[in-house]
Amino acid sequence: MIAELGLAVLWMAAALAVLQLAAGIIALRPKGEHLAGVVRPLAVMQGVLVAFAFLALVTLFLETDLSVKLVAENSHSAKPFIFKLAGTWGNHEGSMLLWVTIMGLAGGFVALIEKRLREDTLVATLAGQAFVSLGFYAFLLLSSNPFERLPEPAPDGNGLNPLLQDIGLAFHPPTLYVGYVGLSIAFSFAIGALVTRDVGPAFARAMRPWVLGAWIFLTLGITAGSYWAYYTLGWGGWWFWDPVENASLMPWLAATALLHSCSVLASRNALRAWTVMLGVIAFSMSMVGTFLVRSGILTSVHAFAVDPERGSFILALLAIYIGGALTLFGVRAATVTEGARFSFVSREASLVFNNVMLCGILGIVLVGTLYPLLTEAFGTKVSVGPPYFNPVSAIFAIPMLLVLAVGPLLRWRNDKAGRVTMPFAIAALIMAAVFLIAEMVAPGIHLLPALGLAIASGLFFASLLPLKGRNLRRTPLPVWGMVIAHLGIAVALFGMASDSAFSTEKLAAMTVGDTQNVGPWQVKLESIDPVAGPNWTALQATLSARYAGGAPITLEPQARVFASPPGTRTESALKTRWNGQLYSVLGEEGEDGRWQMRFWWKPFVPMIWYGGVLIALGGVLALLGRVAADVKRLRAEGKIAYRRMRQGR
Incomplete structure (x- = not known):
């Protein structure tokens, strides 16, 4: 009965997504404004229903209901409780239901709390989210039904892949899914702003918390997954440039660029078109990763699906979402105004430079991940690994890290290079000294590890400089977040270089x-x-x-x-x-x-994961600071509205 109820509720949620999309489209027309008020409730109710469906599946796994095909294939009666729970999403169908659940809850949350956008932009955003959700509902209900019954209950279940029966991996996929879905929300915001021609600071301020939240969860998910592979697989490595690893890294790189671009637009009204494009690219990378993991073209513990039809379904979704978004961007790009200008020496310029470098690394990872798959399709097997990824990505990563050391010290809009010459010179001296020490301590050390040790040391020093001259108790949380996240990058880089140089x-x-x-x-x-x-x-x-x-x-x-x-x-x-x-x-x-x-x-290898945690912590502090500022602003606006109401009486 629970399985049938869960399936029925999932169909109802999909139906509400259809209504949400239709109401949103009609509400954006000249004579359809009266339907704008129903879009928010539909989004909230859709989130509630899909969450109920997921809880039904969790109940089936915890009770080990072996009449349900998914439970029989991925659980058994003797499995510990925590892995019965993890078995809910440790498979293709369950993980996709978790994906849709997070997406539905996120859309409902946007409908409940978002007050900064124009009403038409919010309606367009929720309609866009419903459109994205519909593809995944169709995927679940038509090709990946998680509630399918067996003709006869199984005597016992097959159990969960032994590699997945680990506490680290039990919570690694949900963490990544929250990140992916956060990028879907950012994608919907970008589409909504393009549809209503409302690309500006208000749009960026509304989107920024979702991008920041997605980035935090992606950081934690990648860090946890790296450590799981390190201690469980017994190979002693923390990253191998495996296609499935790259599938999580690519959205993170795009989200990092989007986060910084979004912040510039929100606070300085610049990089409008760039922000929208990055919103599309970030979600595109999530979809590419989903296709790689679920198309059957990869053999991996993460590769849940081996059915080519499912891969074709996801590929069609990717083409519809991304092709449609890029077409819309091409049509509406002329309506996106330039925004405020800035000089070559400014914080905005440093952020643009590093965003270009991040996109360069993203391109390298994307090509290196897809090239072997393309050559194999034509009968030739090619291996692309560290000999390609490490030196080629370093071409972009090294300049990016050097600019990262000085960028936060620059002023907005316009600055003079001479003002930051001294701190950068000190950082450069630290880098040179550490490089020479590394060469003396470890003769024959390779160039990249030595440079990594040197840049990490200089970046650690430079990351603390934004706190110079500040009252630390009154320093805004977003500033603390930036400092700690950049420190985390330095710490992680030092651990990576040390592991490579001295293991x-x-x-x-x-x-x-x-x-x-x-x-x-x-x-x-x-x-x-x-x-x-x-x-x-x-x-x-x-x-x-x-x-x-x-x-x-x-x-x-x-x-x-x-x-x-x-x-x-x-x-x-x-x-x-x-x-x-x-x-x-x-x-x-x-x-x-x-x-x-x-x-x-x-x-010093643990510094890799300590650094990852610091990066995520920096994101959490920045998010808390932004949320606190928004709450303060809303309270002030509420007081003003209350006074006006009293005066009107």
Whole structure:
């Protein structure tokens, strides 16, 4: 009964999306203004209904209702509670329902709280959101029904992919989905503003919180996914330029550019056309990522769908949404006025430069991701990996980071280069000193890691300079957010460069009692024992590790075996210190009775993820500051309206 109710409610939500789109289109016509008032309630109700449908699916997974096909294929009775919950979105149909749910709730939230836009622009925005939602409703209801029943209930379920049965990955996809959907809202704002020719500061102020929120969740999702791959897959790397990794990176790059462009338009009334175009590009990258993951053209733990028809459906949606948006932009571009001008030496100019660099990196990642797929379609397999991505993206990333060091110190509209010469010179001296130290400490270090260490150090210093001369207690939260986010970039870059420059790896065949040195660590294999978990068994190595002859600590890497569905997973064991991380992996037993062990000493590698958290924290502070400012403004406007009402009496 729950499945049928969930499906019925999902159809009702789709019907409301149709009504929302139709009412919005009619309300924008000269004689249809009377329908403008129904668009908001329709959006709110649609969000409520689709949320109810998703909760119905969650209930089916928590109860392990094996008469539902999706539950039988992705869960089983012995699975722990948290992974029953994660199983709701750890599959194609459930994840798409989560996507549509977040989209519906976001649209309803916009309808409830947005007061800054002109009424016609808001109606056009909500109509655009309904149009986007309709494609995904059609995708769910026509080709990916999450509530489909089996002819006979299964005796037990197949379970969840062992690689997905991890607390990190359980919450990694929803985090990314919130980011993707936030970009869909930004896309709808851009379309609404183009339709009503209302591209200006009010439009940017309305869109900015959604872009900022999407960017925060994308940052957290990418950071969590990177760390999950690092400690779970047992390969010791944090990024491999895999197409699925790139599918999440591309929207983040576009969202970063959009966020800065949107802020300039909101506060300085500049970059109007650029902001609208970036709004379209950011959502386009979300759709490209969705196509890559769900078309069946990739083989990955993230690639849920293997049905070419589903891939064709998503490709059609991508063509409709993006092609339509670009056509609308081409038609209405002439109506988007230039906005305020600024000089070559100004904060706006630095933001434009870095946005161009971000788009350059985005183009490199997009080409490197799609090129192997295109060549394979013609019968030729090509591998594109770090040898391409690292040096080519550095061509754009290095100038961008150097400008990032000085950009926040520049004034709006117009400035003089001489005013920031001294702080930039100090930052340059720091970079040069660190570069030379790296060359002396690690002779033969590659150029890119050395440059990364140097630029990270100079950027860390420069990121603090916007606080110089300020009363820290009265410094606005958005300024703190900018400083902390830029510090996070410096911290993450330092961790990346350190890992590339100084990591030490050891492969060893060991018997119980053997020792192995890796970097400053000495590791002894104490025992190999069988252990069992709630739905897995494992062989566990007990290791005794000493740092520079100090007190021993215990590490327990595992090789886990899952029965439902059959599969294995590496469970690495990590020891984190202030200056790095010891990483250990248990391999297979050889014919001679020795165990294959793999160790890494990775100096400062945790700074990669600390930096990611700092970047997201900076975004949170900036968002809180913007929200507080909006609340203060609304209160002031409310007081003025109240006084006028009293005076009118």
